[in-house]
Amino acid sequence: MITVDHLTKRYGARTVVSDVSFTCTPGSVTGFLGPNGAGKSTTLRALVGLTVPTSGTATIAGRAHRDLPNAGRQVGVLLDAGAQHAGRTGRETLTLTAMVLGVDTERVDEVLGQVGLAGRPAGTRVGSYSLGMRQRLGLAGALLGDPEVLVLDEPANGLDPEGIWWMRGLLRGFADRGGTVLLSSHQLREVEAVADQLVVISGGRIVAQGSKTELLGRRGTVVRGPDRAVLARALQTAGIAVSAGDDDALVADADPLAVGQAAAAAGAVLTELGQAGGEGLEELFRALTASPGTGTQQPAVAA
Structure with a gap:
């Protein structure tokens, strides 16, 4: 142990x-x-x-x-x-x-x-x-x-x-x-x-x-918009955690209805809104170690 x-x-x-x-x-x-x-x-x-x-x-x-x-x-x-x-x-x-x-x-x-x-x-x-x-x-x-x-x-x-x-x-x-x-x-x-x-x-x-099984089976909502940073701020303001998804997408830790309502309340335009499937480890790793809204890795603290 x-x-x-x-x-x-x-x-x-x-x-x-x-x-x-x-x-x-x-x-x-x-x-x-x-x-x-x-x-x-x-x-x-x-x-x-x-x-x-x-x-x-x-x-x-x-x-x-x-x-x-x-x-x-x-x-x-x-x-x-x-x-x-x-x-x-x-x-x-x-x-x-x-x-x-x-x-x-x-x-x-x-x-x-x-x-x-x-x-x-x-x-x-x-x-x-x-x-x-x-x-x-x-x-x-x-x-x-x-x-x-x-x-x-x-x-x-x-x-x-x-x-x-x-x-x-x-x-x-x-x-x-x-x-x-x-x-x-x-x-x-x-x-x-x-x-x-x-x-x-x-x-x-x-x-x-x-x-x-628990981590790779997690589900969320895939969401895209013309301005990724604005969309990320809108969801975070509504108390919805977001992480980087594939390409220019975000993965929001909420169901599609809550995500759509948060985006509409902030006037953020959406081009995609849908249920995410289970992630592979590479996708999960990138999402967890990326800065929301940018898709880049978080600054390192130390080796």
Whole structure:
């Protein structure tokens, strides 16, 4: 179980994560999504003890990462696949990790096979690895201690389509055996394919969270007009939340009758008014992380 509770992180006067709360339960994959600079990496670093929160907590099984006995046996972490010694082989890298964790070195060859690096790649120096091979080695390191929780930041970077399909099965299998996965990624279609829960962060704050079914099944009203900004202001003045839709459309969080009445009261001209269907993750992501009335992403607070 991962629990992030009212987490805030400031650097001087700059707030990079503000009052963030969410949970990740055993047997599930949680997709942690947001644009660049939204606060994802800071949140993950706080969770695994690399950043000290200004306030709030981030715990695993009810304890801060630093308080977990032999944390690597309970939490597998991959935040930067490039942070590996270029002069060591893949097997040497994992053997050293196994020694630190107190894991039998036989486990090294087991996870090398699991991530597709058995044989010649295991004896090759990491400096000659492709990015995809480094990602596989990083996943092997995360799995080495046979943890119950995985915390992964962009693990699919550099993987080819076959590798992405493989990783999807790996994470799904881990969760189906009772593990907890927190997955941050920009590859939205892959997150949509594997995740059970979604947490979306923008500008350092959570803007949506819930099950994939709940979030992607949401409905609203698609509305267009000659002046998008005027229409957005009219709806907001009436207390109707709006977000960016496809092309020049807005998606209003109200039924078509209420939207039409709000537009008419403000004298805003409409060219389209209709019920929205369920959104895919890419459309939902864009709507939640865009500034209403402009279709552009909200200003980033921090990386």
